[in-house]
Amino acid sequence: MPEKLLYELSIPGRRGVRLPEIDVPLADLPEEKFVRNDTAPLPEASELEVIRHFTRLSTLNHHVDKDFYPLGSCTMKYNPKINESVAAMPEFADIHPFTPTFASQGALEIAFKLGEALKTITGFSGITLQPPAGASGELTGLMLMRAYHAKNGESHRNKVIIPDSAHGTNPASIIFAGCEVIEVKSAADGTLDPDALRDVVDENLVGLMVTNPNTLGIFESKIREVSKIIHGAGGLMYMDGANLNALLGITRPVDLGFDVMHINLHKTFSTPHGGGGPGSGPVCCTAALEPFLPVPVVVQKEDGSYAQDWDRKETVGRVHGFYGNFLMLVRAYTYILSNGKNGLEEISKAAIVNANYIRVLLQPEYDLPNADRCLHEVVFSADNQLKHGVKALDIAKRLLDFGMHAPTVYFPLIVHEALMIEPTETETKEKLDEFIAIMLQIAKECEESPEILHAAPVTTPVARLDEALAARQPNVRYKAEIED
Numbered sequence: 155m156p157e158k159l160l161y162e163l164s165i166p167g168r169r170g171v172r173l174p175e176i177d178v179p180l181a182d183l184p185e186e187k188f189v190r191n192d193t194a195p196l197p198e199a200s201e202l203e204v205i206r207h208f209t210r211l212s213t214l215n216h217h218v219d220k221d222f223y224p225l226g227s228c229t230m231k232y233n234p235k236i237n238e239s240v241a242a243m244p245e246f247a248d249i250h251p252f253t254p255t256f257a258s259q260g261a262l263e264i265a266f267k268l269g270e271a272l273k274t275i276t277g278f279s280g281i282t283l284q285p286p287a288g289a290s291g292e293l294t295g296l297m298l299m300r301a302y303h304a305k306n307g308e309s310h311r312n313k314v315i316i317p318d319s320a321h322g323t324n325p326a327s328i329i330f331a332g333c334e335v336i337e338v339k340s341a342a343d344g345t346l347d348p349d350a351l352r353d354v355v356d357e358n359l360v361g362l363m364v365t366n367p368n369t370l371g372i373f374e375s376k377i378r379e380v381s382k383i384i385h386g387a388g389g390l391m392y393m394d395g396a397n398l399n400a401l402l403g404i405t406r407p408v409d410l411g412f413d414v415m416h417i418n419l420h421k422t423f424s425t426p427h428g429g430g431g432p433g434s435g436p437v438c439c440t441a442a443l444e445p446f447l448p449v450p451v452v453v454q455k456e457d458g459s460y461a462q463d464w465d466r467k468e469t470v471g472r473v474h475g476f477y478g479n480f481l482m483l484v485r486a487y488t489y490i491l492s493n494g495k496n497g498l499e500e501i502s503k504a505a506i507v508n509a510n511y512i513r514v515l516l517q518p519e520y521d522l523p524n525a526d527r528c529l530h531e532v533v534f535s536a537d538n539q540l541k542h543g544v545k546a547l548d549i550a551k552r553l554l555d556f557g558m559h560a561p562t563v564y565f566p567l568i569v570h571e572a573l574m575i576e577p578t579e580t581e582t583k584e585k586l587d588e589f590i591a592i593m594l595q596i597a598k599e600c601e602e603s604p605e606i607l608h609a610a611p612v613t614t615p616v617a618r619l620d621e622a623l624a625a626r627q628p629n630v631r632y633k634a635e636i637e638d
């Protein structure tokens with residue numbers, strides 16, 4: 155049964171509030187020509203009906219507060235509620251972006267200190283908190299790289315190398331930055347192949363863009379050799395930091411040879427995401443790229459106060475309004491402070507242990523192209539199940555019937571029938587065991603009764619949607635029937 159709209163529950167005359175009798179003179183209505191009589195009818199319902207309606211709606215979609223959400227590459231970890239309490243404080247939530255510097259010292263302090271913490275975590279010396287998403291961080295990083303080459307009289311450099319395992323935003327950002335994408339094939343073990351890189355580097359190289367650990371959840375073990383090849387050709391190393399959840403406190407991107415990276419606060423640092431935002435994708439860089447950072451940069455003055463530095467002649471300009479999505483910065487800073495250095499390291503270790511636990515226990519049933527290792531996420535192939543006519547998509551849909559979100563499917567593109575599972579550190583062993591048991595039951599169903607898989611999901615409010623159509627032509631408008 156399709157979910158009813160509040161308009162459809164409406165009963166004329168039903169009320170949620172009782173207003174007192176009017177005890178002031180009635181004002182004259184404006185002139186007739188200004189009065190509309192085609193206004194949309196408002197639904198009429200009791201307070202309880204409205205509460206129940208919206209509470210029910212809030213549970214129709216899956217979310218991490220409801221159950222397991224192993225959507226690989228997205229790091230859908232639990233967002234601690236203390237982050238929300240702090241971000242909701244009126245001192246942060248109500249601050250106006252045009253508040254003068256002297257009256258926004260607390261907000262500037264948070265931005266500055268978050269920047270310092272992220273610099274410590276990554277090892278870089280420069281940072282901007284402006285980009286509102288990972289993809290926007292990628293574009294910003296590429297703009298810094300291009301500005302750097304231009305300053306060195308090498309504006310002709312226009313090629314950026316990516317591996318064939320790259321996330322889709324990487325080539326898109328490269329094109330947006332006005333560059334050409336050079337895709338190289340990964341080695342048989344799923345990591346970057348230094349020989350393939352040697353074949354394509356030349357004097358037109360802007361740099362390399364790579365996720366580490368990569369989208370197969372594997373650490374790029376030859377990254378130092380790779381960085382020598384790229385730097386040797388005058389290029390720069392960009393790290394897509396969406397997978398930083400595997401590295402916190404264990405290694406620093408700067409030590410691996412990277413020059414610039416973005417961080418997804420809305421993944422690694424637990425700020426909520428999904429459904430289109432808001433996100434935050436700060437960009438960290440080496441001293442050589444710092445002059446080009448977007449303005450304003452938040453700085454601390456000698457007297458200890460905070461200021462916005464606009465006076466940066468080589469800046470690439472602004473990439474977003476003000477400091478980016480400020481409340482995401484507040485949430486991320488709260489998360490970093492509440493975990494501390496040791497806590498952050500524990501986070502990465504637990505994320506890695508959890509993914510490996512799943513890897514080992516599902517391996518007997520699900521094909522694993524890179525069988526011997528993974529970091530924070532594990533990528534299976536549904537090829538074993540395909541033999542019974544069941545696709546990765548069917549498995550994903552069946553999981554919904556068990557009240558769990560599906561893993562990412564069909565990505566990375568280099569794994570056939572990919573099922574990309576990222577449990578994150580926030581799940582208990584019991585929840586992982588429950589997920590594993592469900593996945594094993596599904597594998598059995600694939601062999602014995604594949605029709606169950608083809609019919610799934612049967613417990614969700616809607617079954618199989620044309621997701622591409624829904625995204626491109628969303629119909630979100632309720633058209634009230636207005637009587638003439």
Ligand SMILES: Cc1ncc(COP(=O)(O)O)c(C=O)c1O
Nearest residue numbers: 227287288289321323365394396
């Ligand atoms: C590996 C990787 N890179 C980049 C991005 C882009 O981040 P955002 O969605 O914040 O633009 C994602 C997001 O899914 C990702 O997983």
